[in-house]
Amino acid sequence: MTQNPGKPASPADLRALDIYDFAENKRQAAGALRVSQMPRMLAEVPAEAPEDDTVFTWQGEGSTQPELQDDGTEAPQPYLRLAVHGSVWLTCQRCLSPYSQHLDVDATYRIVATEEEADEYPLDEDEIEVIVGSRQFDLVDLIEEELLLSLPLVPKHSVCPEVHESLLSGSVEGEAEESGEEEAEKPNPFAVLEKLKTSGPEGKKH
Structure with a gap:
């Protein structure tokens, strides 16, 4: 050389x-x-x-x-x-x-x-x-x-031309899951009424 x-x-x-x-x-x-x-x-x-x-x-x-x-x-x-x-x-x-x-x-x-x-x-x-x-x-x-x-640890555009649809759907699904969890945490009003109906008369004093 x-x-x-x-x-x-x-x-x-x-x-x-x-x-x-x-x-x-x-x-x-x-x-x-x-x-x-x-x-x-x-x-x-x-x-x-x-x-x-x-x-x-x-x-x-x-x-x-x-x-x-x-x-x-x-x-x-x-x-x-x-x-x-x-x-x-x-x-x-x-x-x-x-x-x-x-x-x-x-x-x-x-x-x-x-x-x-x-x-x-x-x-x-x-x-x-x-x-x-x-x-x-x-x-x-x-x-x-x-x-x-x-090489960058997370390769990415400084500004993306568009967001990939799989990421969009993923975020929508994620939001749906989160809202579902929040609903699950809230007590069901019909279940509460059902409990009152069944336990009310038994617990009532005459």
Whole structure:
């Protein structure tokens, strides 16, 4: 893979990226990924979407920062910055119709050698994430993971064009059930009269 600054990289190269070389040599790369190249993202797209294979653009930049080691010396620590932008079709949970959701990712990662190092990294660094590096690093998988994490918990239009009829009927049924419960709680006046009729004469003193 040729990773000159600003030169696009192909998806095949991105699945076997020497991320240490990328960081140590402060390389840059940019490109585009289609949703069809990310199976987990594609699974989020509704079948009735006008377009299922939208495009996300991405930019990656490697760097190093000197950090103090356990032995008291300083050594360069590899970092990766990743930005991803684009839109994906999702199902609105309010009207049940597809809509286009824009997603933005801008993340900085500290690259460590092992899972143990990643687990030991302090969690108070809110702006820095930790990833385990590799000479065969799958950058596409990282991009897909970040996009999945960026999906809204409850996908919905800012303003729905219309409300789905199943939701309307559901609300009507819900109201009917509630009113039925309220009626059940109220005493039946005819039942009260019936009780008075049957118990009245017996309880009457002559």
